[in-house]
Each structure stands twice: as structure tokens, then as C-alpha cells.
Amino acid sequence: MTEPGGGADIGTRRETAPRSLVVDAHVHAFPNEIIASRTTLVERDRWFAHLYVNPATRLSNADDLLASMAVAGVDHAVMCGFPWSDPGLCRTNNDWMATVSDASGGRLSWLGIVVPQHPSAANEAERCFALGAAGIGELNADGQGFDLTANGPLRALVGTCVAAERPVGREYPGKGTATPDRLLRFLANHPDLDVVLAHWGGGLPFYELMPEVAALCRRVRYDTAASPYLYRHDILRVVTNLIGADRILWGSDFPVLGQQRFLRRTLETDLPADALSSILSGSTQSTYRLPISARILEGRGA
Numbered sequence: 001m002t003e004p005g006g007g008a009d010i011g012t013r014r015e016t017a018p019r020s021l022v023v024d025a026h027v028h029a030f031p032n033e034i035i036a037s038r039t040t041l042v043e044r045d046r047w048f049a050h051l052y053v054n055p056a057t058r059l060s061n062a063d064d065l066l067a068s069m070a071v072a073g074v075d076h077a078v079m080c081g082f083p084w085s086d087p088g089l090c091r092t093n094n095d096w097m098a099t100v101s102d103a104s105g106g107r108l109s110w111l112g113i114v115v116p117q118h119p120s121a122a123n124e125a126e127r128c129f130a131l132g133a134a135g136i137g138e139l140n141a142d143g144q145g146f147d148l149t150a151n152g153p154l155r156a157l158v159g160t161c162v163a164a165e166r167p168v169g170r171e172y173p174g175k176g177t178a179t180p181d182r183l184l185r186f187l188a189n190h191p192d193l194d195v196v197l198a199h200w201g202g203g204l205p206f207y208e209l210m211p212e213v214a215a216l217c218r219r220v221r222y223d224t225a226a227s228p229y230l231y232r233h234d235i236l237r238v239v240t241n242l243i244g245a246d247r248i249l250w251g252s253d254f255p256v257l258g259q260q261r262f263l264r265r266t267l268e269t270d271l272p273a274d275a276l277s278s279i280l281s282g283s284t285q286s287t288y289r290l291p292i293s294a295r296i297l298e299g300r301g302a
Helices: 033-036 038-044 046-052 064-072 085-100 121-131 152-164 180-189 199-209 213-216 235-243 259-265 273-288 294-299
Strands: 024-025 076-079 107-113 195-199 220-223
Touching: 024 273, 033 038, 038 046, 064 076, 064 107, 064 195, 064 259, 076 085, 076 273, 085 107, 085 121, 085 273, 121 152, 180 195, 180 199, 195 199, 199 220, 199 235, 235 294, 259 273
Parallel strands: 024 076, 076 107, 195 220
Antiparallel strands: none
């Protein structure tokens, strides 16, 4: 897929910068069975159809993801569950991600997926954590048909995540109904929940210049997924100055965005080395409590 912003590089090239550990906080992969059932699933799941009805839109499996990571120099990645509207598909997706993660040699972690308003959501989240899930996501209010501002239907799931000290994330913000005002009502309803907002939170970091918004967002982190499709490149520098690098998770949204080129552009951003290191790995490791294996660190000379 051709990526936007293919012109001149922006920022200062850091050819001699130390190689930081790189963790991609936002990637997608599907079981081969799902890929083979694409036509059926387009008819069965409205959000899957919205994203994948065009046969030219890429669906990647775990081997594709690991191959991309090897080429790009990504050491570890967090797989996001697809926001299915059927709890059965969520469970199948979770079982597959757990198996793939266990077989990855420490290179893959995963987020469990549930239908948030369904009575089974809290129990399925608990099961995911027992299987090793690093959090819950990618939740999508439009795709899964839940109201971000409604407290009651999400209370059981939120309680399970808070008790496990695991974050909920990836509410596709800024598009559809997941706008900053609704996200703020969600955060106000669940002040003890750690939340990761994809795609820079639909611009929510800029509202944090207001103290009352910053107070609501104290447990919020933002990922960079698909940035070139949504923002100018200098958003990384601007938001780092606004909220700090420790609340920014580097994520590509693979395969929507190629990891190699996006990582190169990130490394060319005019940011201090410690800020880049936090964005590229430290923030994601602390958010999801990732067990990056010693073998991976030794393999890249860290």
C-alpha cells in the first residue's frame, strides 16, 4: 500500500542515534481461517464489512506481521483484537492471539477483545487476562454498538480491568461518534481506569491545555497509529511538548501503515533521544507491563 506523505523528510535525521528498543503498540493480524472466510464475515459483521469489503484491502496473518517486524527492526508488537460484534468471534480471536503470542518467542503480546455491553464481557476479559492478555482492545463504539457515555452497561467490564490493573484501549476516537466530548464523559464515568486512545485520541491531547480536561485525562495515554493518514508529521513533537513522551505509545496500525517507513520517519523527528526511547518502547512497556525477553535484548545488542 502506498503511504501518504512521501515527499521530503521532515525533522532532523539521526543517523548516529543509539538504536532504541522498538515496540509497536498497535498492530493487526488475523487467523488464516478468518482471512479465508472474508466473504462470509463481510456479510456477518457490519464493521468488518466497513473495513474489508474491498478485496484489495490487506488482511495479514501472524507470519506477515513477524516478517514486517524483522524487516523494519521492530522488536516487539502488541496485537489488537478486532472489534467483533459477536462474542463468539471475540472468543475465537482471543484464543488465536494467545496461541500465536505464546509461540512467538517473546515478540508478540496481545489485547483481548470483548463486546463491552454484553453480559459475558467481564468474564471473557478475566479469561483473557488468565491467558496472558496485556489489556482489552480494540474497542469501537460504532462497530460494536455501545454508548461511550453510558455508565451502567460498561461497569462490569471496567471493574474487571481496574481490578486486574490492565488498560482498556483503542476506542477509535475522532471519527464516528467517538469524539472528544464523548470520550471525556467516558473518562469522567471511569476515573480509575487506565485508557489508551488510538490515533492520538481524535485530537484530545490539544484539549489538555485546559486544566479540567488534563485532570480527566490523567490516566490516558495516546498511540500514534496511522498518523500520516490523519495528522501532519510534527504532531509527534507538538504533543510531546504538550503532555510528555511518557504518555505516547508508538503504534503503526500495521498493515494499514508499513512499519519500516513509519519507524524511519519517527526516528527523523527532532526530539531528544530519551523522549524517542520512551515513545518507541518505554511508554508501551510500562502501560502494558510487557515482559520483553532477554533474548530479544541480546539479539539486537541492547
